Amino acid sequence: METSLIEFRGQPAMRATGADGSTVTIALHGAHVLSWTTADAVERLYLSPRAVFDGQAAIRGGIPICCPQFNQRGMLPKHGFMRNLPWENAPSDDPQTLRLTLRDKEATRKLWPHSFEARLDAALSPGGLRTALTLVNTDASPWSFAAALHTYLRVDDIGQARLEGLQGADRWDSLTDERHAETAASLHFDAEFDSVYAAPTQPLRLAQPGGALEISQSATCTETVVWNPGAVLGAKLADMPEDGWRHMLCVEAARIDEPVLLAPGAQWLGWQQLRVL
Numbered sequence: 665m666e667t668s669l670i671e672f673r674g675q676p677a678m679r680a681t682g683a684d685g686s687t688v689t690i691a692l693h694g695a696h697v698l699s700w701t702t703a704d705a706v707e708r709l710y711l712s713p714r715a716v717f718d719g720q721a722a723i724r725g726g727i728p729i730c731c732p733q734f735n736q737r738g739m740l741p742k743h744g745f746m747r748n749l750p751w752e753n754a755p756s757d758d759p760q761t762l763r764l765t766l767r768d769k770e771a772t773r774k775l776w777p778h779s780f781e782a783r784l785d786a787a788l789s790p791g792g793l794r795t796a797l798t799l800v801n802t803d804a805s806p807w808s809f810a811a812a813l814h815t816y817l818r819v820d821d822i823g824q825a826r827l828e829g830l831q832g833a834d835r836w837d838s839l840t841d842e843r844h845a846e847t848a849a850s851l852h853f854d855a856e857f858d859s860v861y862a863a864p865t866q867p868l869r870l871a872q873p874g875g876a877l878e879i880s881q882s883a884t885c886t887e888t889v890v891w892n893p894g895a896v897l898g899a900k901l902a903d904m905p906e907d908g909w910r911h912m913l914c915v916e917a918a919r920i921d922e923p924v925l926l927a928p929g930a931q932w933l934g935w936q937q938l939r940v941l
């Protein structure tokens with residue numbers, strides 16, 4: 665894997681190219697995966713053309729890291745602070761892996777008074793991308809956190825996309841605040857959709873007329889979040905074009921309902937694997 669430092673919409677980013685010509689591009693801001701192209705040069709992630717690249721705001725699209733808080737479930741900024749800070753490129757033990765790290769600093773301690781190291785590892789394989797988030801407790805006392813790899817998958821037309829593999833999974837529908845087991849064998853999306861599922865052990869499948877993608881996640885990520893803003897909320901998101909919601913589906917590997925309690929010196933690893941079928 666060859667890596668280089670590039671400029672992406674005016675911001676520094678790392679790009680890795682696999683032996684088969686596939687690429688992954690990660691902004692230092694937020695260790696935010698911006699792009700994943702497979703050997704056939706097809707982009708597999710959605711990145712909003714209106715995403716803000718000012719080195720401050722969270723970037724709309726790609727793979728935002730939500731940590732140490734998910735959504736508004738706590739006192740921190742929405743989805744935590746890690747997506748709003750500059751990370752550093754760091755050497756990885758594995759030459760096939762691109763690594764970025766973030767350590768606590770004044771800006772993080774003001775919000776969250778703990779010492780930590782976070783690592784984002786991205787690895788390409790033929791037809792695949794694996795992103796892994798590691799949290800290390802470098803503090804003298806325990807702390808707890810939630811996390812999500814908030815992946816925006818690119819879809820040609822949301823009206824024709826189907827997400828399979830969630831039937832029977834416990835679902836919390838955040839729009840209605842209802843809990844029930846999912847009855848649909850395959851989900852389709854024609855309006856706002858925002859649900860947290862107990863993660864099934866088997867991979868999910870995103871099926872489109874043009875092909876399918878397998879989505880799997882580590883057992884440490886106990887939830888899978890599925891989100892599409894739909895036309896009404898989509899039109900209100902200033903950093904997304906009006907039809908942007910038609911071209912994305914977020915399928916997120918998450919640890920939300922039971923935060924991880926990490927002892928001093930301990931570490932946690934959560935990953936998501938995408939594979940073109």
Ligand SMILES: O=P(O)(O)OC[C@H]1O[C@@H](O)[C@H](O)[C@@H](O)[C@@H]1O
Pocket residue numbers: 722735742743814838858859889891916
């Ligand atoms: O606009 P943000 O902060 O990136 O969040 C996007 C969405 O992220 C999803 O994970 C949540 O389930 C949604 O409720 C939320 O709106």
